[in-house]
Amino acid sequence: MRQFSIILTTLALVTSCAPKEKEGDRFEELFHGELKIVDLTHPLSETSPYWPDPNGYAFDYDTLIKQPSGAPGMGRYKVSEHLGTHMDAPIHFADGKSSIDDIAPNEMFGPAVVIDVSSKCAADADYVLVKQDILDWEAEHGPIPERAIVLMNSGWGNKWEDAAAYKNEDEKGQMHFPGFSAEAAELLIKERNILGIGIDNFSVDRAIATDFPVHLIVNGAGKFHLENVANLDQLPPTGAYLINAPIKIEGGSGGQVRIFAVVP
Amino acid sequence: MRQFSIILTTLALVTSCAPKEKEGDRFEELFHGELKIVDLTHPLSETSPYWPDPNGYAFDYDTLIKQPSGAPGMGRYKVSEHLGTHMDAPIHFADGKSSIDDIAPNEMFGPAVVIDVSSKCAADADYVLVKQDILDWEAEHGPIPERAIVLMNSGWGNKWEDAAAYKNEDEKGQMHFPGFSAEAAELLIKERNILGIGIDNFSVDRAIATDFPVHLIVNGAGKFHLENVANLDQLPPTGAYLINAPIKIEGGSGGQVRIFAVVP
Numbered sequence: 001m002r003q004f005s006i007i008l009t010t011l012a013l014v015t016s017c018a019p020k021e022k023e024g025d026r027f028e029e030l031f032h033g034e035l036k037i038v039d040l041t042h043p044l045s046e047t048s049p050y051w052p053d054p055n056g057y058a059f060d061y062d063t064l065i066k067q068p069s070g071a072p073g074m075g076r077y078k079v080s081e082h083l084g085t086h087m088d089a090p091i092h093f094a095d096g097k098s099s100i101d102d103i104a105p106n107e108m109f110g111p112a113v114v115i116d117v118s119s120k121c122a123a124d125a126d127y128v129l130v131k132q133d134i135l136d137w138e139a140e141h142g143p144i145p146e147r148a149i150v151l152m153n154s155g156w157g158n159k160w161e162d163a164a165a166y167k168n169e170d171e172k173g174q175m176h177f178p179g180f181s182a183e184a185a186e187l188l189i190k191e192r193n194i195l196g197i198g199i200d201n202f203s204v205d206r207a208i209a210t211d212f213p214v215h216l217i218v219n220g221a222g223k224f225h226l227e228n229v230a231n232l233d234q235l236p237p238t239g240a241y242l243i244n245a246p247i248k249i250e251g252g253s254g255g256q257v258r259i260f261a262v263v264p
Numbered sequence: 265m266r267q268f269s270i271i272l273t274t275l276a277l278v279t280s281c282a283p284k285e286k287e288g289d290r291f292e293e294l295f296h297g298e299l300k301i302v303d304l305t306h307p308l309s310e311t312s313p314y315w316p317d318p319n320g321y322a323f324d325y326d327t328l329i330k331q332p333s334g335a336p337g338m339g340r341y342k343v344s345e346h347l348g349t350h351m352d353a354p355i356h357f358a359d360g361k362s363s364i365d366d367i368a369p370n371e372m373f374g375p376a377v378v379i380d381v382s383s384k385c386a387a388d389a390d391y392v393l394v395k396q397d398i399l400d401w402e403a404e405h406g407p408i409p410e411r412a413i414v415l416m417n418s419g420w421g422n423k424w425e426d427a428a429a430y431k432n433e434d435e436k437g438q439m440h441f442p443g444f445s446a447e448a449a450e451l452l453i454k455e456r457n458i459l460g461i462g463i464d465n466f467s468v469d470r471a472i473a474t475d476f477p478v479h480l481i482v483n484g485a486g487k488f489h490l491e492n493v494a495n496l497d498q499l500p501p502t503g504a505y506l507i508n509a510p511i512k513i514e515g516g517s518g519g520q521v522r523i524f525a526v527v528p
Contacts, residue, residue: 027290027528031505032411033370043365043514055328055338061513064319064344067359072517074319074356078342080328085512092338095331101307105524106297147296241295245509245522248349249325250307253336258509258522260369264291 026264038240040259041085042160042230049163049228050083051202052175059083079256085228087196087246087257088204093212093219100252103224108244110147110195112261113137114235118155121178125168126208127154128181134188141238144192149242153232154178156201160230166201179206182213189221196244198226226259235261290528302504304523305349306424306494313427313492314347315466316439323347343520349492351510351521352468357476357483364516367488372508374411374459376525377401378499382419385442389432390472391418392445398452405502408456413506417496418442420465424494430465443470446477453485460508462490490523499525 029035042048050056057080065074081100082088090097115137121127129152138144156177159165168176180197185204188194197204197218204225205214218225226244241262247255293299306312314320321344329338345364346352354361379401385391393416402408420441423429432440444461449468452458461468461482468489469478482489490508505526511519 027294030291031373031375033373035370037369037373039369039512041512043512045514055340057340060342061516065517067355069359071355071359071363072515073359074344074346074517075513076319076321076342076344077513077516078324078340080338080340082338091331091335095333095335095337099335105301105303106299109295109297109301111295243507243509243524245507245524247511247520248303248305248307248522249339249341250309251336252325252341253329253338256511258512260507260509 030262036263038231038234038261038263040229040231040261041257042228044079044084044256047163048084049160049166049202050080052167052169055080081249081252081254082227084256085226085230085259086254087244088215088219088225088227088254089252090219090222090224092253093215094222097219097222100246100255101248101250107195110149110242111145111238112235112240112242113144113148113150114153114232114237114240115150116153116237117178118153121154121156125176125178126206127178128206129178129184130181131183131187134184137237144194145238146193148192148194149196149198149226149244150188150194151198151226151229151232151235152180152200154199154201157230157232160228175202175207177201177203177207179209180204180214182217185214185217189217189223194223196224196226198229200229200232201227203227226257229259235263239263294526300527302495302498302525302527304493304495304525305521306492308343308348308520311427312348313424313430313466314344316431319344345513345516345518346491348520349490349494349523350518351508352479352483352489352491352518353516354483354486354488356517357479358486361483361486364510364519365512365514371459374413374506375409375502376499376504376506377408377412377414378417378496378501378504379414380417380501381442382417385418385420389440389442390470391442392470393442393448394445395447395451398448401501408458409502410457412456412458413460413462413490413508414452414458415462415490415493415496415499416444416464418463418465421494421496424492439466439471441465441467441471443473444468444478446481449478449481453481453487458487460488460490462493464493464496465491467491490521493523499527503527
């Protein structure tokens, strides 16, 4: 009987070991090229969509040295901190908060939550993700993890190559694309513990929002936004992990960010 | 006796479990803000050192919208792909090879090897890291791991804030800073399996090199360089892991890179 219980203990240890061994591999796998990494970053080019206002300029690229094929061997570029896939540092909408070079690296690594409201947005380009969308997501997938980055899939990512569809201007020149609601931002900031939020179009506030309420709430709380995020349809609702690596401009209000999603 | 052997087996399992559990934590720890991350990236500013040639320009920043404090709420910048902490894509010196947007994310995650030749470089600013420096490092720390990024600590990182010391020009305007030797580059490319190399000054070729032999060898093999890498003196010779996240310029010859070193 004692032998039997010892054998059971042994078996229990073997069993409890197994998942740990698997987990143990994930770190090694990540740095040995063996984990799936989804690049959530659009490439930057002179045709990349940009916000059509007086501070909006296309990405500008000069080839300084040409390779024989005509490809650049060296180039120089000019760009707004907020063009393409980028991060808004808290200082963008909250004077005195962190600039882009001041966000601690650890604050840019965290679990990804993807809330897919793309079908609602397809029906209504002015849709805002509401509190209930978050609660519905949690009912299905469990509580939003600690230190999550909450990404809204509006379906806009697939329009990136077509700047007119991406901007979706009406006859008055008013853009129409979806965003977070203020109540959703309040919930995430006050009742969950998140690192930041992100979206697959120009702005975490929808185009027709006035006074950027979501920017004020999230940047105001010292948190970042990711905008023009690519490939959200390639991520699971939960279980991916983000690495956000913005260009380190001293005192910058934001900047181009490379976003890698690790999907174990 | 049999009971004793079962107990021994149990103990062996407990023992073999322990390091696996620790390993298991590293992935979770990384994405929960619990691992040490060293930022190997210098901040970009108008005083950042740049290569003094006709294609060299200072980092240029315009504030488009000011916060009440005077801090930028929105900015636009102009920069060479090869200013500050940056990655040379293979196409920089090898026509037809990968541009910066074309390097697979998995090829930018790997173990770091840091070869400290800073005392030799302090004695001779034209020093090149030779084959024997690599063999000496391996004699002490073991073989260079598969898929490593091999970083040369020349001691130049600490001069970054002093552009004159960083450039170290003689009376004829010739810069003097150390680099890799061609024989070291050949060894790493042909006899080891590396992802790329990096250095804490302007160039993986020393300043007085002619025709950039190291660029031709490493880019020619389809591998990348990291230049102006910061904080190499904060890394162990082995045991750190690098995440390299360059700005994703379509067809670019290189670009500013955020480099995070994870030091478990």
